[in-house]
Amino acid sequence: MTDGTPVPDDRELAGYVRHFARARVLVVGDAILDRYRIGEARRLSPEAPIPVLRPLRDLDTAGGAANVALNIATLGARAVLCAVVGDDAAGETLAGLLRETERTDARLIVAPGRPTTAKTRFIAGTQQLLRLDEETTEPLDPGTAAALLRAVEAALPDIDAVILSDYAKGVLCDAVLGPLLAAIAAHGKPCIADPKRPDFAAYKGVTVLTPNELEVAAATHMDARLDSEAIGAGRAALDATGGAAVLVTRSAKGLTLVRRGRDALHLPARAREVADVSGAGDTLVAALAVAMASGAPLAEAAMLANVTAGLSVAKPGTATVSQAELLTALHAGGLASTDRKVQGLEEARDQVAVWRAAGLKVGFANGCFDLIHPGHVHLLTQARAGCDRLIVALNTDASVRRLKGPTRPVQNEDARAIVMASLSPVDMVVLFDEDTPLEMIRALRPDVLIKGADYTVETVVGADLVQGWGGRVLLADLREGHSTTGTIRRMALPAKAS
Numbered sequence: 427m428t429d430g431t432p433v434p435d436d437r438e439l440a441g442y443v444r445h446f447a448r449a450r451v452l453v454v455g456d457a458i459l460d461r462y463r464i465g466e467a468r469r470l471s472p473e474a475p476i477p478v479l480r481p482l483r484d485l486d487t488a489g490g491a492a493n494v495a496l497n498i499a500t501l502g503a504r505a506v507l508c509a510v511v512g513d514d515a516a517g518e519t520l521a522g523l524l525r526e527t528e529r530t531d532a533r534l535i536v537a538p539g540r541p542t543t544a545k546t547r548f549i550a551g552t553q554q555l556l557r558l559d560e561e562t563t564e565p566l567d568p569g570t571a572a573a574l575l576r577a578v579e580a581a582l583p584d585i586d587a588v589i590l591s592d593y594a595k596g597v598l599c600d601a602v603l604g605p606l607l608a609a610i611a612a613h614g615k616p617c618i619a620d621p622k623r624p625d626f627a628a629y630k631g632v633t634v635l636t637p638n639e640l641e642v643a644a645a646t647h648m649d650a651r652l653d654s655e656a657i658g659a660g661r662a663a664l665d666a667t668g669g670a671a672v673l674v675t676r677s678a679k680g681l682t683l684v685r686r687g688r689d690a691l692h693l694p695a696r697a698r699e700v701a702d703v704s705g706a707g708d709t710l711v712a713a714l715a716v717a718m719a720s721g722a723p724l725a726e727a728a729m730l731a732n733v734t735a736g737l738s739v740a741k742p743g744t745a746t747v748s749q750a751e752l753l754t755a756l757h758a759g760g761l762a763s764t765d766r767k768v769q770g771l772e773e774a775r776d777q778v779a780v781w782r783a784a785g786l787k788v789g790f791a792n793g794c795f796d797l798i799h800p801g802h803v804h805l806l807t808q809a810r811a812g813c814d815r816l817i818v819a820l821n822t823d824a825s826v827r828r829l830k831g832p833t834r835p836v837q838n839e840d841a842r843a844i845v846m847a848s849l850s851p852v853d854m855v856v857l858f859d860e861d862t863p864l865e866m867i868r869a870l871r872p873d874v875l876i877k878g879a880d881y882t883v884e885t886v887v888g889a890d891l892v893q894g895w896g897g898r899v900l901l902a903d904l905r906e907g908h909s910t911t912g913t914i915r916r917m918a919l920p921a922k923a924s
Contacts, residue, residue: 438726439722439726439729439730439733439756440753440756442717442720442721442722442726442727442730443717443720443730443749443752443753443756444753444773444776444777445720445721445776446501446502446503446716446717446720446749447502447503447749447776447779448503448720449503449504449586449587449716449719449720450503450504450505450506450584450585450586450587450719451498451503451504451505451506451585451586451587451588451589451712451715451716451719452505452506452507452508452578452581452582452585452587452588452589452615453491453494453495453498453505453506453507453508453509453588453589453591454491454507454508454509454574454578454588454589454590454591454597454598454606455490455491455494455509455589455590455591455592455593455597455598455620456490456491456509456543456591456592456593456594456595456596456597456598457488457489457490457491457492457507457509457510457511457520457534457542457543457597458488458489458490458491458492458493458520458543458544458545458593458595459486459487459488459489459492459516459517459519459520459523459542459543459544459545460486460487460488460489460493460544460545460547461484461485461486461487461544461545461546461547462484462485462486462487462546462547462549463479463481463484463546463547463548463549464481464482464483464484464485464549464550465479465480465481465482465483465548465549465550466479466480466482466550466551467479467480467550467551467555468480477550477555479548479550479555486519486523487523488520488523488524488527489545490543490591490593490595490708491507491509491589491591491593491597492507492509492520492523492524492532493708493746494589494591494620494708494711494712495507495524495527495530495532495712496524496527496530496746497708497709497712497713497746497747498529498530498712498715498716499527499528499529499530500746500747500748500749501712501713501716501734501746501747501748501749501752502529502716502748502749502779502780502783503529503716503719503720504529504530504531505529505530505531506530506531506533506581506584506585507524507530507531507532507533507534508533508535508574508577508578508581509532509534509535509574509597510534510535510536510537510540510566510570510574510597511534511535511536511537511542512536512537512538512539512540512541512542513536513537513538513539514541514542516541516542516544516560517534517536517542520534520542521534533577533580533581535570535573535574535577537566537567537570540562540564540566540567540570541560541561541562542560543559543560543561543562543593543595544559544560544561545557545558545559545560545561546558546559546560561595562595562596563594563595563596564596565596565599565600565601566596566597566599566601566602568601571599571601571602574597574602575602575605575606575609578606578609579609582609582610582613582615583613585615585719586615586616586719587615587616587617587618587715587716587718587719588610588615588616588617588618588715589617589618589619589620589711589712589715590603590606590617590618590619590620590629590632591620591708591711592619592620592621592622592623593622594622594623600628603628603629607629607630607631607632608631610631611631616633616634616715616718616719617631617632617633617634618632618633618634618635618636618711618714618715618718619632619634619635619636620636620637620707620708620711621635621636621637621641621645622641623645624644624645625645625666626645626646626663626666626667627666627667629666629667629669630666630667630668630669631667631668631669632667632669633669633670633671634669634670634671634672634673634714634718634724635663635664635667635669635671635672635673636672636673636674636675636707636710636711636714637663637672637674637675638674638675638676638677638707639651639656639674639675639676639677639679642656642659642660642663642672642674643659645663645666646659646662646663646666648662650674650676653679653682653692656674656676656682657682657684657690659674660672660674660682660684660690661684663684664684664686669686670685670686670724671683671684671685671686671724672684673714673728673731675707675710675735677695678695679694679695680692680693680694680695680696680732681693681695681728681731681732683724683725683728685724685725691725691728693728693729693732695732695736696732696733696735696736696755706735706738706739707735709734709735709737709738709745709746709747710731710732710734710735710738711731712734713727713730713731713733713734713735713747713752714727714728714730714731717730717731730752733752733755733756734747734752736755737751737752737755748780748783748784749780749783750780750781750783750784750786753777753780767847767852767853767854767855768843768844768847768855768856768857769854769855769856770856771856771866771869774817774854774856774869774870775869775870777854778817778870778871778872781814781815786814786815787813787814787815787873787874788813788814788815788817788870788872788873788874789809789810789812789813789814789815789816789817789872789873789874789875789876789900790816790817790819790863790866790867790870790872790874790875790876790892791805791806791809791816791817791818791819791875791876791877792818792819792820792821792858792863792866793818793819793820793821794820794821794825794826794829794830794834794835794842795818795820795842795845795846796826796830796834796835796836796837796842797836797837798845798846798849801904803849803851804902804903804904805876805878805902805903805904806818806849806851806852807851808876808900808902808903809851809874809876809900809902810851810852810853812874812876812900813872813873813874815853815854816851816852816853816854816876817853817854817855817856817870817872818846818852818854818855818856819855819856819857819858819863819866820839820842820843820846820855820856820857820858821839821857821858821859822839822857822858822859823835823838823839824859825858825859825860825861826839828861829861839857843855843857862887862888863887863888864887864888864891867887867888867891867892868888868891871892871895871897872892872897873892873896873897873898874892874897874898874899874900875888875889875892875897875898875899875900876899876900876901876902877899877900877901877902878901878902878904879901879902879903879904880904881901882901883899883901886899886901
């Protein structure tokens with residue numbers, strides 16, 4: 427970053443990620459069916475010097491604007507897709523894929539006589555042998571264009587941001603793009619455009635334009651390889667659109683964010699390794715829009731998009747990045763400090779939703795944990811072994827006083843929370859002020875409820891609730907000779923004379 431403003435750390439960025447579930451993003455553009463015909467090639471054809479592919483499996487995935495919508499949904503937000511398909515088998519396949527995607531509302535306009543854009547890749551091992559493109563780049567007919575605009579108008583009131591995913595397949599034609607931008611502006615929605623036209627003036631009015639290095643160079647007739655050149659080309663592009671910013675994507679060189687009235691920001695690439703850049707632009711623009719729709723300022727949204735794209739290119743094929751993966755990456759970048767594990771109930775509920783969406787089993791233990799001793803560590807280690815993520819609910823100081831008397835706790839709730847969060851078996855710490863954790867159990871709905879073996883299932887608070895929604899109760903073994911009360915008693919004894 428170059429403008430002298432404080433650089434947000436990964437903890438601050440993660441705060442926006444935890445609100446992704448509230449974001450609603452509309453995608454308009456060219457939906458594509460990506461087909462992969464995967465096999466093995468062990469001989470050449472006798473008819474021509476080409477390999478003979480023996481098919482092993484087929485894979486169909488959503489591409490183009492449909493992949494952008496899929497990325498939005500995978501990040502935990504809600505996606506609405508307005509796009510066009512043909513009245514053909516490829517269109518039916520693409521519609522079926524989108525119906526199977528949670529958090530995606532696909533409002534597809536069927537255009538009779540127009541083929542669904544489909545790209546078929548023939549692959550042997552990791553080598554792509556051939557790509558077959560079935561498509562048209564002709565502009566939409568007036569009836570289809572009008573139907574698409576009506577679908578967009580119906581969606582706009584209920585969304586937080588718009589993405590224009592232009593793959594130059596004719597959907598964002600002149601008859602659509604101008605009225606579309608006017609409608610977005612009339613509703614006051616931020617708009618991010620991933621451009622393919624050589625004249626950026628066509629996107630006049632977008633909030634953020636996201637060209638790559640080659641696209642911005644071609645549109646502005648300016649070199650963009652060096653940092654200073656990327657800034658100059660970005661400013662020329664900004665003049666053409668009249669928007670708030672241009673985000674130039676520069677592959678291994680990262681991103682250059684050019685904002686109106688502000689210094690430019692250079693964001694180094696966050697990818698640790700690159701396996702495949704397919705679809706990375708879709709991932710980046712999806713993350714940028716979701717972050718902005720979640721309340722992130724533009725610079726922070728660009729940083730989150732940068733991290734997300736880095737995770738995407740580390741995966742083979744056209745890949746998406748989940749909210750849980752993004753949070754994990756931010757933790758790895760320095761967020762794993764102990765106080766980050768200490769969360770309020772709202773944050774905890776959001777995090778549990780992320781874990782559960784990733785198929786992880788959530789455990790829940792509770793107690794005062796006033797002075798941590800080996801018995802506590804032994805119990806928590808067993809608890810963590812019984813689940814994928816462990817939440818520990820701590821009684822607040824007021825709650826401990828009501829349960830243990832006016833001389834307790836020995837350590838205040840902040841100190842107890844920090845010590846608890848520093849233990850490796852613990853993934854999250856939450857404080858509760860009630861005498862029992864019953865309301866917190868109801869809110870977080872754990873899969874496993876853990877208490878010591880000095881309890882029975884019948885006496886564990888919340889056991890009936892957890893068992894009622896299909897969870898289980900784990901009674902962990904206790905180590906004798908370790909207790910907080912015993913430790914405090916020994917501390918109060920006079921020291922023996924030597």
